[in-house]
Amino acid sequence: MQHHFSVAVKAVVLRGNCVLVLRRSQQEMQGSYINKHQKWDFPGGGLHFFEHTKEGLLREIYEETGIRVQIGMPLSVYDVIRHPVHLCIVTYLAEWREGKVCLSKEHDGFYWLHREEIPKSTLPQWMKRMIEKAFVQREYNKT
DSSP states (O other): OOOEEEEEEEEEEEETTEEEEEEEOHHHHHTOSSOSSOOEEOSEEEOOTTOOHHHHHHHHHHHHHOOEEEEEEEEEEEEEEETTEEEEEEEEEEEEEEOOOOOOTTEEEEEEEEGGGTTTSSOOHHHHHHHHHHHHHHHHHHO
8 A cells, every 4th residue: 555645735824813714615615625515714735855844835826816925923833643544734924025815726715804803603613722822933033
């Protein structure tokens, strides 16, 4: 049996007191090895071989959303292991710099959610925790 290992990069993109949240398309969800039921996501995707994480993340964000960001500090490293797939996901803090969101076929909706809306949103708890961590990290970086 063949095993598959890959590295993915994601970004919690902040713009002021808002965070960019993407809604995955049905086609994207059905084609997923890892998560066929989670509709909400952060921008990002798989790295190409020999691609640096931040370069790959900038590429993925632009391909999926059409926006430009500044990549900050890593927020988390998470392993998803579901036989025969092992996926390592590195999530970064990012700040929106320019552009209007124009989605690829991977997503069919997006929201700039205000920080105050996050607790009452239908986002999964892991996303809420990651968003709060991003806001805290940004505030820490300013001091």
